[in-house]
Amino acid sequence: DGLTRTQAALASSRQLFGPIVAMTITLAAVYAPIGLLTGLTGVLFKEFAFTLAVAVIMSGIVAITLSPIMSAYTVPG
Numbered sequence: 001d002g003l004t005r006t007q008a009a010l011a012s013s014r015q016l017f018g019p020i021v022a023m024t025i026t027l028a029a030v031y032a033p034i035g036l037l038t039g040l041t042g043v044l045f046k047e048f049a050f051t052l053a054v055a056v057i058m059s060g061i062v063a064i065t066l067s068p069i070m071s072a073y074t075v076p077g
Helices: 005-035 039-074
Strands: none
Touching: 005 039
16 A cells, blocks of 8 residues: 555554454453352462463553564565
């Protein structure tokens, strides 16, 4: 479309913002309650569930902020 690499990266990140946020919230909402379970299941899965929830949130932040700009600067053009 005649955009520079940085402009194209920003335009694509604007288009992907909604789906990335929705996916991040959905996955975190699935994993976090598993860590709140009681009994043996809760004890076994507490660290795993919260680690996954935090990792998904961090991944969403990187996907929104860093990935588009890194691709604009690493792709030769």
